[in-house]
Amino acid sequence: MEKLILRRVDQNNEEMILNFGPQHPSTHGVINFIVQTDGEVITRAVPDVGYLHRSLEKIGESTGWHGYMPYTDRIDYVAAMFPNEGYATAVERLTGIEVPRRAQYLRAISGELCRIASHLISVGTMAMDIGAFTPMLHGVRERETINDLIEALCGARLTYNYHRIGGVAFDLPEGWRDRTLAFLDHFDRFLVEFDRLITFNEIYIRRLANVAVIPGPMAVDYGLVGPNLRGSGVDWDVRRDLPYGAYSDFEFSIPVGQGMFGTVGDSFDRYFCRVREMGESSKIVRQALEKLPDGEIMAPKVQRNLKVEAGEALSRVESARGEMAFYVVADGTNKAYRIRARTGSFTAMGIIEPLSRGLMVADLVALIASLDVVAPEIDR
Amino acid sequence: MPTKRTASKISPRTVVLVTLAVGLGLPGALFAAILLLSPLTKPAVIDALVGRVLGVDPATWPWTGLAEGVAVGILAFILVNFGAIVSGMTVWWEMRVSSRMQSRVGYNRAGAAGFFQWIADAVKLLFKEDLIPADADQILFRSAPYFVMAGFALAFVVLPFGESLIAADLNVGVFYLIAVTALVVVGILLAGWSSNSKWALFGGMRSAAQVISYEIPAGVAVMVPILMSGTLSMQGIVRAQGAWPWQWNVFTNPASTVAFAIFFISQLAEGNRTPFDLPEAESELVAGYLSEYSGFRFALYFLVEFGNLWVMAAVATTLFLGGWQVPFVGPEAYAAARGAELIPGAAWWGLEALSMVVMVLKTLVVLNLIVWVRWTLPRIRIDQMMNLCWKYLVPWAFASFLFTLLWQLAVAGTPALATVSGIALTAATALLLVLFLRQTRANLVAMGDRVDLTNW
Numbered sequence: 123m124e125k126l127i128l129r130r131v132d133q134n135n136e137e138m139i140l141n142f143g144p145q146h147p148s149t150h151g152v153i154n155f156i157v158q159t160d161g162e163v164i165t166r167a168v169p170d171v172g173y174l175h176r177s178l179e180k181i182g183e184s185t186g187w188h189g190y191m192p193y194t195d196r197i198d199y200v201a202a203m204f205p206n207e208g209y210a211t212a213v214e215r216l217t218g219i220e221v222p223r224r225a226q227y228l229r230a231i232s233g234e235l236c237r238i239a240s241h242l243i244s245v246g247t248m249a250m251d252i253g254a255f256t257p258m259l260h261g262v263r264e265r266e267t268i269n270d271l272i273e274a275l276c277g278a279r280l281t282y283n284y285h286r287i288g289g290v291a292f293d294l295p296e297g298w299r300d301r302t303l304a305f306l307d308h309f310d311r312f313l314v315e316f317d318r319l320i321t322f323n324e325i326y327i328r329r330l331a332n333v334a335v336i337p338g339p340m341a342v343d344y345g346l347v348g349p350n351l352r353g354s355g356v357d358w359d360v361r362r363d364l365p366y367g368a369y370s371d372f373e374f375s376i377p378v379g380q381g382m383f384g385t386v387g388d389s390f391d392r393y394f395c396r397v398r399e400m401g402e403s404s405k406i407v408r409q410a411l412e413k414l415p416d417g418e419i420m421a422p423k424v425q426r427n428l429k430v431e432a433g434e435a436l437s438r439v440e441s442a443r444g445e446m447a448f449y450v451v452a453d454g455t456n457k458a459y460r461i462r463a464r465t466g467s468f469t470a471m472g473i474i475e476p477l478s479r480g481l482m483v484a485d486l487v488a489l490i491a492s493l494d495v496v497a498p499e500i501d502r
Numbered sequence: 503m504p505t506k507r508t509a510s511k512i513s514p515r516t517v518v519l520v521t522l523a524v525g526l527g528l529p530g531a532l533f534a535a536i537l538l539l540s541p542l543t544k545p546a547v548i549d550a551l552v553g554r555v556l557g558v559d560p561a562t563w564p565w566t567g568l569a570e571g572v573a574v575g576i577l578a579f580i581l582v583n584f585g586a587i588v589s590g591m592t593v594w595w596e597m598r599v600s601s602r603m604q605s606r607v608g609y610n611r612a613g614a615a616g617f618f619q620w621i622a623d624a625v626k627l628l629f630k631e632d633l634i635p636a637d638a639d640q641i642l643f644r645s646a647p648y649f650v651m652a653g654f655a656l657a658f659v660v661l662p663f664g665e666s667l668i669a670a671d672l673n674v675g676v677f678y679l680i681a682v683t684a685l686v687v688v689g690i691l692l693a694g695w696s697s698n699s700k701w702a703l704f705g706g707m708r709s710a711a712q713v714i715s716y717e718i719p720a721g722v723a724v725m726v727p728i729l730m731s732g733t734l735s736m737q738g739i740v741r742a743q744g745a746w747p748w749q750w751n752v753f754t755n756p757a758s759t760v761a762f763a764i765f766f767i768s769q770l771a772e773g774n775r776t777p778f779d780l781p782e783a784e785s786e787l788v789a790g791y792l793s794e795y796s797g798f799r800f801a802l803y804f805l806v807e808f809g810n811l812w813v814m815a816a817v818a819t820t821l822f823l824g825g826w827q828v829p830f831v832g833p834e835a836y837a838a839a840r841g842a843e844l845i846p847g848a849a850w851w852g853l854e855a856l857s858m859v860v861m862v863l864k865t866l867v868v869l870n871l872i873v874w875v876r877w878t879l880p881r882i883r884i885d886q887m888m889n890l891c892w893k894y895l896v897p898w899a900f901a902s903f904l905f906t907l908l909w910q911l912a913v914a915g916t917p918a919l920a921t922v923s924g925i926a927l928t929a930a931t932a933l934l935l936v937l938f939l940r941q942t943r944a945n946l947v948a949m950g951d952r953v954d955l956t957n958w
Contacts, residue, residue, distance in 0.1 A: 140700050162704075162884050253776060253881025259604035311949050318945070319878075325777055326880045483704070483787075484780075484883045 148251045148487045151497020167478035169471045175501040182461030187428040195281035198499040201240035203233045204441035206285035212437035212448035224417040225289035226368040231410045234403040239268040240442035241396045248491040257320040288421030331384030334489040345469035348444020353379040353392030360440040372409045374402045389492035467499040521614035532584045540667045543573035581658040589809030590620035600877045627801035642696035647802040653685030654806040664858035675736035687713040697794035705790025709781035719895035720768035726761035727751045727821040740825030748924030752822040757902035762822045769814040776876040815868035826861035
């Protein structure tokens with residue numbers, strides 16, 4: 123069967139059709155781009171998604187409310203806390219379960235650590251796609267410590283399955299608070315070093331500044347979220363603007379793209395937003411550890427075989443890849459009628475085609491990296 | 503675990519000793535062979551030996567040509583092997599340096615500090631299937647690695663190792679070098695075209711554009727030391743310099759410092775090294791022109807890529823950094839130690855060995871610098887690569903060339919100028935070095951790190 127997507131590119135001229143993926147070092151998972159190029163200049167790049175589709179939303183209709191939690195990890199396995207949190211929040215809104223304050227704080231702590239880990243991967247792979255291998259491994263080194271911390275917290279390093287409907291699974295282990303604070307002290311210094319290593323490298327800046335500029339209105343039109351949206355100068359963050367969980371208790375700023383070395387909304391802005399967000403996340407974790415209230419970590423009497431009255435609920439959480447929404451519909455049984463996850467990477471794929479005209483092949487790589495798309499999150 | 507090293511049978515002490523023996527012995531033997539053979543395989547020496555040992559007149563003896571050919575063949579064999587082995591050791595060094603820069607463990611399995619890894623890799627590649635894509639242009643695909651290899655191996659003809667240690671001190675040495683290293687791009691272009699893969703074609707075309715563009719600034723920058731020395735011969739250029747830093751070409755003329763920078767950058771580009779590794783940019787072109795290669799053909803490309811580091815470093819050392827010049831040992835010292843004997847005495851060999859050590863050390867320093875650059879910098883884009891070449895390097899190369907013309911006139915009038923420039927620029931470089939070390943130290947302190955050499 124001829125691929126339908128090939129019809130969208132003109133095959134009758136001198137231009138070269140390039141299959142960029144599905145197995146390509148810089149597609150960050152299994153994504154395919156049909157790239158139409160005139161030499162080094164791209165005339166069009168059409169993303170072809172769906173290689174990693176695992177029917178995760180459909181699975182939710184047969185697993186039961188509690189049983190779906192481990193599956194949400196797989197929606198975005200680079201930052202698995204956020205789908206956990208989004209799904210748990212949605213079901214809690216649906217059932218009216220009150221989450222204890224301590225559990226909300228633990229969610230914020232684990233989530234922000236996870237955001238740091240995810241952004242480290244993002245900025246590291248971005249540097250790698252630009253051709254510098256060292257920052258990537260420095261990032262992974264720091265992420266390893268976070269993985270250790272989260273492993274101590276919930277026993278898993280990648281697919282955490284830490285949240286529960288009505289709270290979280292485990293309380294902080296002994297000594298965890300000090301270990302985390304020590305790590306954050308180190309991490310704040312690391313960020314300075316990282317900036318020195320790669321962010322303000324002249325070649326790096328020139329590779330990213332003014333490349334693939336997304337103006338603010340365009341970013342809104344295409345439904346970009348998270349650092350991609352904020353990189354375009356749109357000041358929107360669910361944690362601050364629609365506070366959920368414990369986030370209203372913390373002081374933190376939202377980094378917004380300023381066009382530091384080029385135009386607002388270029389690849390460098392998106393990259394630099396992530397770098398600065400890591401610092402903000404570090405602040406949030408510090409505050410949360412300081413203010414951490416005592417108490418239960420699970421809401422009392424959450425039924426094991428949860429039956430939810432017919433209804434629907436929507437939750438919005440700020441994932442590492444931007445706003446993640448979970449829409450759950452219940453029909454009164456012990457299983458969901460419909461679960462829908464709205465993820466940032468999927469919408470980010472849509473903007474690649476209009477942006478790709480006139481980019482160089484190397485810029486396309488920078489664009490994909492700067493959008494921080496993660497293949498499982500696109501396809502679910 | 504099946505992959506566990508057989509450390510239980512061989513004691514770590516033995517492993518370290520064997521590694522040290524091979525790691526020092528192999529290059530040591532090669533250097534010794536070059537030291538012995540390169541003065542002795544010259545036709546004049548062979549002729550004299552033939553005359554003396556066999557008692558025949560070399561001019562009329564029918565086998566003289568054969569004897570000379572065999573002698574040169576042995577030297578060539580040693581030099582090609584030196585290239586291959588130095589390439590492998592460079593891989594090891596690069597991997598160890600990069601793993602330290604990246605907080606990794608790096609090579610540590612085969613031999614102490616993983617020193618034998620390059621041998622293991624080469625053997626593995628030898629045993630792999632030599633796959634040729636069905637639609638590839640068979641002849642070109644098969645022949646491409648040999649062009650690359652030839653371009654690399656031929657460069658060793660004019661690479662000096664010491665005062666008299668050079669395969670052939672051609673009077674057009676630098677010109678020859680530029681000509682033969684251009685062969686590499688033919689091989690890469692052939693590889694890119696014949697693979698019948700779009701990625702490989704991209705890589706081949708990028709490489710052609712890059713190498714051909716950067717030969718111009720490199721060529722013009724090379725003119726600066728040539729002008730300063732008044733010769734194209736590699737040995738002649740070294741002889742025109744002194745042993746101390748303020749007598750090196752790079753410092754005795756301000757324009758030459760610029761030319762050195764241009765030459766260094768252009769060499770990185772011609773060697774396809776970061777930040778100019780566009781032809782094989784992994785994140786863009788998968789593996790560029792290498793995409794379809796496997797087995798030993800692939801190994802040849804890598805041999806050349808890493809072996810080229812030595813060539814680059816040695817050429818930069820020769821042209822700009824004083825080559826093999828040993829402090830306090832002038833040309834008359836070599837001449838005095840040489841004597842009139844056919845086979846010179848031990849003093850001369852000692853001096854030659856000393857000059858070789860100096861040359862090798864300088865080369866290794868430059869080589870290490872190239873490795874550092876590779877693991878620090880990101881890659882530039884193809885249009886930026888072209889811009890850098892044509893808008894910055896070429897004009898600056900010509901400017902330094904013109905300046906050198908005037909400078910040579912001035913130096914001819916007042917020779918003190920060269921000394922002043924040499925001392926001033928050496929002091930400036932030393933200051934930069936101190937500042938670099940201080941900054942490094944400050945960065946380490948800011949991170950709360952310390953220099954840790956325990957994992958070597």
